[in-house]
Amino acid sequence: MDFSKLDAQHLPRQHFDQRHRSLSHEKTLTIFEWFFHDVASQKNQERIKRAVSFSDEVQQEDISLCENVQRGLRSSTYDRDVTPLSVKTAFTFHMLLGEFLGQV
Numbered sequence: 001m002d003f004s005k006l007d008a009q010h011l012p013r014q015h016f017d018q019r020h021r022s023l024s025h026e027k028t029l030t031i032f033e034w035f036f037h038d039v040a041s042q043k044n045q046e047r048i049k050r051a052v053s054f055s056d057e058v059q060q061e062d063i064s065l066c067e068n069v070q071r072g073l074r075s076s077t078y079d080r081d082v083t084p085l086s087v088k089t090a091f092t093f094h095m096l097l098g099e100f101l102g103q104v
Helices: 042-073 083-100
Strands: 005-011 014-024 027-036
Touching (some): 027 042
16 A cells, blocks of 8 residues: 655654555545564553553544644635645644653
8 A cells, every 4th residue: 555654753762653645635544553662561562552552632633723724724714735734733743752751
């Protein structure tokens, strides 16, 4: 499957890939793959569960934001690119994730 965008994030003791593929002008497939170090320890299993749960919560919020942006793009008042917002959103997500995990 050809993906139009790949985001790779390296955090202490973990890595994840976020792949995006445009299915149409209104639909995108996103796949998250997580890779963790030392998954056998109970302490890390709890940390992993919290990290993935927090990421899922943020992704659900992102879905709502993206849907609103898409509605705005179809409005008659749209006149510029939204890329800076998406970059800021991704940066903010990773800063919040790091703080949540106590790594920032």
